[in-house]
Amino acid sequence: MNTLLVYLGAAVVYIVVGVLWVDFMLSVIVAAGYLIVAAWLVPSALRRLR
């Protein structure tokens, strides 16, 4: 459930940024990099800080 929420949050941010700046969503490489940061690195860092 937590994982799903993390991905949903990452998706909302990606979509908002993409709508406002379409160049952001032209590459799957950028999307993969973004997802690594937003759905894995940031949540992992936050878990360690707790």
Next chain:
Amino acid sequence: MSWAAHDLEPYAFQRHLVLKIAFVPLLLGSYAPDLMTKWFVYGITVFGVKLKADDPVQFHRGWPGFGFTHSLLFGVVMCLLFWKVFGSKIWGVSFLIGQWAHSLTDTGDTVGTMLLFPWTFHFHVGAWAYAGQTGRMTDAAAYFSGLGSMWDLVWILYGFYAWRVLTTEYFDKYIFPADRSWAWANRMLPRMGLVTLYRAAFFYGTCRWIAWTIWAHVIHHYPYDLSWGGPGWVPAAHP
């Protein structure tokens, strides 16, 4: 051309071809036909110099041009290259499935693909307008206003229906063991990083479908036209 189907189809195939394919080459095959050509179809500016194909349709789908990348033969040649030269049958077959899926999907637009190249006949269903020659933004607006967008939606919904292929358990049980390249990548990236990468194309396809739809219809108010070959407001290209 399709905007999100090529990101999403590999997950559907993965669900039905458990253990028989490797996901990375499947995805590569799905992207391959457009990998080296899309930028030149839409045009880019490098150091103030505009680079764009004189005839984007001919360049992208025709012959002379790079239309052969959308043929079944191209998939077979690449499959044999992976299999016989690089020694990986599973990479070859997986690439073939992805590339054939792309080539068949792109027959859905008004230009279609030279499926049986070197025969240069364009197989085309004509369900949605090919508008790559109009530039990226108009092409996006047209695609997300016509039946192509609905075709992408089918793959998104099917992906959610087959949601188990996106789980960590599925990755550990089927995706990781099927392809040694994951083990190689695992030396640099922990397992959860790999799972995130595995999910990336589905995330990308789904999110950009939503984002482009909002961009086209909420921000810019392009009209929907789900008629065959539409939308009618864009000049559709033909072979």
